[in-house]
Amino acid sequence: MIMNKNLSEVTNEDCMEGMARYPDKYFDLAIVDPPYAVGASDGTFGNKGIYTERGKKMKHYANYNKCPEKEYFIELFRLSKNQIIWGSNYYPQFLYHSGAIIWDKKLTGSPMSDCEIAFQSFNKLVKKCTIEWNGFLKGNDKSIKIHPNQKPIHLYKWLLHNYAKQGDKILDTHLGSGSSRIAAYQMGFDFTAFELDKEYFLAQEKRYKAYIAQLKLNL
Numbered sequence: 001m002i003m004n005k006n007l008s009e010v011t012n013e014d015c016m017e018g019m020a021r022y023p024d025k026y027f028d029l030a031i032v033d034p035p036y037a038v039g040a041s042d043g044t045f046g047n048k049g050i051y052t053e054r055g056k057k058m059k060h061y062a063n064y065n066k067c068p069e070k071e072y073f074i075e076l077f078r079l080s081k082n083q084i085i086w087g088s089n090y091y092p093q094f095l096y097h098s099g100a101i102i103w104d105k106k107l108t109g110s111p112m113s114d115c116e117i118a119f120q121s122f123n124k125l126v127k128k129c130t131i132e133w134n135g136f137l138k139g140n141d142k143s144i145k146i147h148p149n150q151k152p153i154h155l156y157k158w159l160l161h162n163y164a165k166q167g168d169k170i171l172d173t174h175l176g177s178g179s180s181r182i183a184a185y186q187m188g189f190d191f192t193a194f195e196l197d198k199e200y201f202l203a204q205e206k207r208y209k210a211y212i213a214q215l216k217l218n219l
Helices: 013-017 071-080 154-165 179-187 198-217
Strands: 009-010 027-032 080-086 097-106 116-121 124-130 169-172 191-193
Touching: 009 179, 009 198, 013 071, 013 191, 027 071, 027 154, 071 080, 080 124, 080 154, 124 154, 169 179, 179 191, 179 198
Parallel strands: 009 191, 027 080, 027 169, 097 124, 169 191
Antiparallel strands: 080 116, 097 116
């Protein structure tokens, strides 16, 4: 584990506005998880909401019923040298033929997808990462769920270990729960991210600060 003073800069704003401030190919790697237009991760729609592990009602992801438009992908490819884009099966019309990453959640008998698919721009290979993520069964990730589409910290650490090199600048356009931010901090990467929804932005800020404080206590 790397304890560091690398940049960790996140802002509460529309990612299109945020990305416009940066020059071409400024970021070495964008790891992004845009909305897929399929509702919350439990399949609910409308204003029903879903529940966290402690029973607190949690609203849907901002713009959960809308995929990013073509302009988002144009801008993403403009300012990043390489990309890992989750949910690539939902918007293949915006992506060129390249490799893929399969995240096997080890789900059994669930109505949800067994795996998630990400586009990766590095090569034509398909790689699989197996990390348990099903309700309370989350392998070595003990995080409280604060976002309906939350991904495990260990998944982002696996991505950074396999697809980034030290000194790379990392971008996340849809920060959500902040798992990517925590992983980047632990592994010593400069990190920039945007989150449109103020509630989730504040929630990930609280989570990030608590996580870093705990890491320092464990030194």
